[in-house]
Amino acid sequence: MFEARFQTFDDASEGALCAGRVAALRADLKRRGLTGLLMPRADRQQNEYLPASEERLAWLTGFTGSAGAAIVLADKAALFVDGRYTLQVQSQTDTAVFTIEHLVDNPPPVWLEQNIKAGDRIGYDPWLHTADNAERFARACAKAGAALVPLDDNPIDALWADRPAPPSAAVTLRPLTLAGESTSDKLARIKDELTKLRVDALIVSDPQNVDWTFNIRGSDVAHTPLALGFAAIPRDGRPRLYVDPGKLSNEVRHALEEHADVHATDDLARDLAGYKGQSVLLDQGSAADALTRIVSDHGGQPTRTADPITLMKAVKNNAEIAGTRAAHLRDGAAMTRFLCWLDHEMPSGKLTEIDAVKALESFRRDTGLLKDVSFPSISGAGPNGAIVHYRVTSATNRVIGKDEMFLIDSGAQYEDGTTDITRTVINGVPTDDMRDRFTRVLKGHIAIAEAVFPMGTTGAQLDPLARVALWQAGIDFDHGTGHGVGSYLSVHEGPARISKLGHVPLKRGMILSNEPGYYKTGAYGIRIENLVLVIAAPSPDGAEKPLNAFETLSFAPIDRRLIDPRLLTAQELHWLNNYHARVREAVTPLVDPATQSWLEQATRPL
Template sequence: MFKAHFQTFDDSSERAASAARVAALRAELTRRGLDGFLVPRADRQQNEYLPASEERLAWLTGFTGSAGFAIVLHDRGAVFVDGRYTVQADAQIDKNVFAIAHLVETPPDQWLTQNVTAGQKVGYDAWLHTSDQVERFRQAAATAGAELVAVEDNPIDALWHDRPAPPSGPVTLRDIKLAGESAAEKLQRVRGELTKLRADALVVSDPQNVAWTFNIRGSDIAHTPLALAFAIVPRDGRPALYVDGAKLDNETRHALEDVADVREPAALAGDLAAFKDKTVRLDGASAADALSREVQMRGGKPAAGADPITLMKAVKNHAEIAGMRAAHIRDGAAVTRFLAWLDREAPRGTLTEIDAVAALESFRRETGLLKDISFPTIAGAGPNGAIVHYRVTRETNRKLGVNELFLIDSGAQYEDGTTDITRTVVIGEPTAEMRDRFTRVLKGHIGIATAVFPENTSGAQLDPFARHALWQAGLDFDHGTGHGVGSYLSVHEGPARISKLGHVTLRRGMILSNEPGYYKTAEYGIRIENLVLVIAAPEPAGAEKPLNAFETLTLAPIDRRLINTRMLTGKERHWLDSYHARVHEVVGPLVDSHTQAWLAAATRPL
């Protein structure tokens, strides 16, 4: 069972170690004839969460945030972070060794152009970058007359003497009752897509896609039940699955060998020689540049593009949808118990953000079915709630203040489904401005929840529904409205999303988040998030196109005390009252009597 951990930022010993490690790296680069090196926070499959053995950026720089990049040159270096991590980077990074730059405002490739000189050679590990990323850096180096050079082995690994061992958790088979489709059937569908793409083979580099295709799950990645595995699916012939055999028991191995050759990961590169003069599809988002180089070196024709499995996986089947519904009922009961507990305890003025995180995880554990949280819980009290991707640490841990807002964004992994929910509650009495902003966010949430749209509609086309009420007041939020969610897989799943950049068509069976928000810097944050399922909508007489709508899966009360009811239309009031009636009906019987009494009040009609 997992355990909640809370990070400490200020570690002078790590900063001191970073200076020594950078000096050692520079000496190693000189030995190799290199003038610099690129250090992304990445592994071979571009996973969102990394095993400890892949945390090279943290080992070198001391920075432990979830997004970052470093460039080390002989006389200077920089670490690039986004706005979420400026405070953390300032505390963790030795600024005598590294400058701290903004990942978006000063992109690493731009910094490289400005800081390398003609004739210099900058190394990179081709397994840790996609081909698109490498091309950007190659052009940046060339602009300054420098050269980007792929290294045979990562120089950091040669210096990291106490590097953790790679993860070795067992691979398990996903029950067909939960998967809803056999691996053989899925592979047949993949081959059909390869025929359409005129590709001879597909290298499956995203471990989420490997897990879905072969109906397996693992424990190599935090918060996401994945095994670090690759696959090759030829259009004609037998697939191959590349996974550490030590992770397979006899039952799992035999089941997998029914549909594929099971081989060690080291065999992957050599096996690409079978596709000489053939077109090999590589996923542009997750395939390492090393794979493209291997295909070319062995006479194949790499073709970068979307892995067709990504879209297939996003459209859930009946079994997956049933599992997600069951998971959300169970999770809704746990979250409702937490909200009732919070309402009792927070007014005393002693609860902290860490207390809230630990309590919510405890309520989920008590279901007896929790596998893990689906991402580190975001629990922001007062001004911390205004930091969109805030992560509480022991230094930032804040008490939940009276007459303040508290935002908590959390999720769970159950064997039958993945959840993600955000609730914003008031401790004490809200200001008129808080209620106005909360109600505008709620109107946007309802706008998405009640949307009816023709087939072939994209997330970008729906995104304004979530923002309209905020726009009317000259307000907005800077993140997307919704992301895709996997079925006991990643809580952040492509390719569909509801955002200004969400150009993928929303299809029936896709599950996405609905999470508009508003953030007032240094004061408070508001977000209301439910997961929704794309379903068929009733078609009115005379309709010329099939229509889709959303079914809300998440079941937990929305804080009525923060709503200015005069701002809601009759239809919006009806939606909220109907939603709360459903929450009361479904969740009520699953909670204790004290929570039932609280829930009855929290879900009464407006």
């Protein structure tokens, strides 16, 4: 019926090979005079999604989750995952080889300190750790009387016989009509920031920031249109862009050379030696420890702090905002067609989680403008919906049962914008408990959508608004309420977020998600997610500060059958009915007659 293009559903685990690979690694470590190795899931730029050639943790352990780390010692090994992956890791990893530890509750440095002894030598690849992370491990080793040893090469690379080739996709230029600001203007702004920060140069290690600065995109990693590379931007002088030259056509190279000297990626380490006596800014979150070491070893003065480009990129310009509005309207039509289809197919008792993912992707492909999904869809029926970052596989695929809730969290990459939306629906008749919990999540969603807040307000200050209705029932959710979203870049973008840890002030032009939820283990999950844009709010008479608000960007019905109107205030009902009227007006001209008829019913006023 539907053909998946961007997603696969096989478990792809190699856990059965763990024992042999760990034994080979231990033999190699012994030859090197090492008693252990740290192995995070990371590449040289700390990307969320990795090229296949960088999936060392998956090769070693079989675990394919998006976050994790392993420590292999001579007599024991541990694999660290967070709460999202406690079920997945058990099915993918040989637990006779690796003990499973919690990444947050028992972090790797703590475990390491407790499991090594004086005289041990623990190796690590300085390209796969930030300097802060390496320092935490170094302190743990020192407390135990052991040593942390930086390695010139990664031991796994020599053992990984069938390692995939590095990505080689072509770099493309982003049109000014979509980028909204020229590379020369961006570079001028960046250099002004370096002057204010009193540093001589910035090493740009986050490829999102590199691509934004030079108005380029690529396809080196799944789901995020990244061209992997680095840049060096001096306060005075000509920047350097480091990228695989094989990815550049003559046209692209010529365009880039108008703004920077273009070098091969391997030249970066050599050139860093030239910063003797200069202050060099390195991004605290993405710069590898190797960069700090090279600058320091050659007499430079590394300053580890936030890359100023990250905040610049987060504040979208008029062209980017217009693009994301167009993308969300297009995506809303695809999502509405999917929800109509889902409503007709679920009662058959045959529809599975994978069927739903394939169908939604097909509706998005029908737009003719889909470049990729923005992340692997979270498609959870019944109890699977209660697993916050559940990823359906052929082994876990489940039929959407009668009177069950179904949660689907998905997004798309279009050239004019990135989307992310979650809807939770009922297949049949909801229980009173379901309706109560769903309505409380909706109240939190509305509270964020309607928030008006002074300039300078942070996401941490807004986060409680999404939780009050849940707290009143003695319940909560354990993830953040919202994350930043890029402009045809990563669906997860810093520095702003709506969460307990969101300490960056929200600025006009930022795009964030609004996604409170509730998860009843073994029963169901609920999440309602739209993307929102920070905009100026009207200032009432006597206002002493400029005010901001949110514009909701996403267009798709919210399941009325799961709402208990008695729990909504008059203002909340007004918001819901007004939102549904906007969806109906915007989406109706973009969908077929059958979907139009369904949409009319799905958006009736409560």
